[in-house]
Amino acid sequence: MSDALVIEPLDKRPDLASTIWKFEGLWPTFMVQDPMSDMYYATVDRDHPEHVLIAYEPDQPDTPVARAFTVPFEFGTDQRAELPDDGWDGVIRWAALDRNVGRPATHVSALEIAIRPDQRGTGLAAVMLAAMRDNVRRLGFTELFAPVRPSGKPAEPHTPMSEYAYRTRDDGLPVDPWLRVHVRAGGEILRVCPRAMTISGSLAEWREWTGLPFDRTGDVEVPGALVPVHCSVEHDHAVYVEPGVWVRHTFT
Template sequence: MDLHVTTLAERPEYAARLYQMKDLWPEFLMYDPVGWANIGRIVVEFPEYVLVATDGSGPDAPLVARALSVPFQLQAAGRGELPDTGWDQVLLWAFSDLRHGRTPDTVSAIEITVDNSALGQGLSGRMLAEMRANARRLGFSELVAPVRPNAKHLEPEASIHEYAFRTRASDGLPHDPWLRVHVRAGGRVEKVAPASMTVSGSVEQWRRWTGAAFDTDGPVHVERALVPVHCDTRGGYAVYVEPNVWVRHRTD
């Protein structure tokens, strides 16, 4: 692969193709209202924080990966710590800071996505390195990431507080593969964000999103969900609260 990584600010013609890639994100995550309202704004308002990776450098080179991040002011009044509400919160902080003219002091990763056709070639790790380098180029000493541990869905009943810090006996690296990539890149697993993303909907919506029955009260296991979805058949709704894991990277 002839990989070329640039910012969307440098290659704005890729904006229309950014979400045409085939990926593995579960459909239900697309209905997190914070993400729904804000993810598209990153492309428009923070193009220098959007990385595009193409196989080749020509105008028709296929897009094989994207990486989105946002700047925000972690040390603003009332903040100071990475939030328990993780991914959702940094999106809200970033656009609030932009609106109020606050000077950002930190960059947060939002997503790294690799096209299904390019999986298994180490592109996730390469895009993480490029995201760190981009944050450094923009003058930031730190990149934080509300990481979605990519093997947690295999253990939906496991405590995220245990899972996040579980390590391998062989080398002391994280048990989870995506957390392992971050730590190998120099990141430090800092804390759990227990309510990083929240998706709520009617039981009918959840049936459409997942194909699951949603006909009993209590926890429902859904494919690729990190924890069970809580279902209330009498109320006619279900709620998913996804935990993520905060990882902190130095960019220098």
């Protein structure tokens, strides 16, 4: 299927802007509650169309099968000598600040590669990552960072990311499938970002998002979460702090 796909950046096909939202079931409901996401997604088709990729069958341009998002930001200055510990949230914040003050970007970060659920397991994620790398090169950048969300981590919510991210198979590649795709594509695992996303809400909100009772103080295992959610019945809130893994792709 991937051989027949058309993958185009939104700046070359602005007529496809509405199709990037024609996906259902991409993420667990709680995962789309990160307030930082609005700083990017709410205006991405206006502010960063060149950083959006849409994939579709040639005869079905209105029915996308995958999408990808990146964001440009400044990095390597005295104030930004290290990638942020708050990974996904942090790089969105940096990029928004850079845009607001007119600061030129020096690097690009991946934010999302999403595959339509019925097309998962077909190798399309690797195809989209390759297209993302090519697009970053097209835009004149030499490095792409990614705060990777390891796809196998929900099966081990109590395993520290610092342990999980560095597990390898006999061939030396990561055990985690999504990290393995990145490394095969030329990515280098740099380090864990311990608070890549932070999602908080009242207990009523978490019950709505997950269908779980959230009626006891302590850690709550939530399907799809990489680590447990911290619940406080006494204070009527729960907080999810998701770790990620910074990966660097360098182009020559």
